[in-house]
Amino acid sequence: MKTPIVVGNWKMYTTLTHARQLAARIRTALHALSITAEQCTVILCPPFVNLAAVEEEIRGSALLLGAQNCWTESYGAFTGEVSAEMLHAVGCRYVIVGHSERRTIFGEDDILIATKFKRTWEAGLVPILCIGESLRQRQQHQTWHVLRMQLETVLSTAPDVKDWICAYEPVWAIGTGIAASPREIAEAHAFLRDYLCGVDYDHIPLLYGGSVNEKNCKDIFTLDGVDGVLVGTASLQAESFVAIVEQGMYAKQTTD
Numbered sequence: 001m002k003t004p005i006v007v008g009n010w011k012m013y014t015t016l017t018h019a020r021q022l023a024a025r026i027r028t029a030l031h032a033l034s035i036t037a038e039q040c041t042v043i044l045c046p047p048f049v050n051l052a053a054v055e056e057e058i059r060g061s062a063l064l065l066g067a068q069n070c071w072t073e074s075y076g077a078f079t080g081e082v083s084a085e086m087l088h089a090v091g092c093r094y095v096i097v098g099h100s101e102r103r104t105i106f107g108e109d110d111i112l113i114a115t116k117f118k119r120t121w122e123a124g125l126v127p128i129l130c131i132g133e134s135l136r137q138r139q140q141h142q143t144w145h146v147l148r149m150q151l152e153t154v155l156s157t158a159p160d161v162k163d164w165i166c167a168y169e170p171v172w173a174i175g176t177g178i179a180a181s182p183r184e185i186a187e188a189h190a191f192l193r194d195y196l197c198g199v200d201y202d203h204i205p206l207l208y209g210g211s212v213n214e215k216n217c218k219d220i221f222t223l224d225g226v227d228g229v230l231v232g233t234a235s236l237q238a239e240s241f242v243a244i245v246e247q248g249m250y251a252k253q254t255t256d
């Protein structure tokens with residue numbers, strides 16, 4: 001296993017005060033446990049308006065900053081949007097691209113996601129590309145086809161992007177409290193690893209996301225081919241998030 005990666009996606013939660021407190025609590029807890037950046041890559045993705053404050057809270061610590069989305073252009077008349085360059089300037093190192101909530105609620109398609117993916121990279125940030133099938137697609141045995149199509153569109157649009165992270169997030173497992181089973185995760189990761197190796201992206205870390213919590217994460221971290229997790233709900237409590245980080249680190253130490 002490579003250095004485990006744990007991403008906290010705060011979604012549209014936290015006010016400014018809460019975001020500061022949450023980041024400070026996570027920082028303090030990681031410090032108390034002597035968890036370093038070499039042991040676990042921990043990325044916090046607060047809402048846009050709280051990025052600068054969280055950056056201040058985590059500066060000089062092992063924590064890294066990410067955003068949940070960005071627009072496809074560097075600047076311009078795009079009311080309400082935020083560019084990858086702006087995110088870079090505020091201290092972000094990562095951007096989540098193609099989260100299923102962006103795809104389903106905001107109608108983002110693979111082409112738009114591919115453009116954002118490319119833009120993120122050009123701005124000096126690492127894209128965290130989310131892919132995953134819906135329940136209906138799984139029931140209709142289309143999972144592998146969907147995953148392949150989602151990856152193919154992005155990689156053919158942005159062949160120069162070499163450093164990125166892939167998060168397998170079955171839509172039916174996100175925010176439902178029902179994570180995919182270890183077997184389902186292992187199968188999907190084996191399929192994705194095989195696909196990525198075939199197109200010369202074997203170095204890309206593969207995460208799992210969807211109802212990860214401090215109770216189920218150990219079984220997920222120890223699966224072959226899982227390099228880390230993307231956490232939504234459980235990232236909003238410092239205790240549960242830090243417990244996930246701790247178990248990720250432990251899983252790495254014991255599987256090395």
Ligand code: PGA
Pocket residue numbers: 009169173174175176177209210211212230231232233234
């Ligand atoms: P969840 O969210 O952990 O609440 O299911 C996962 C995600 O944001 O992708």
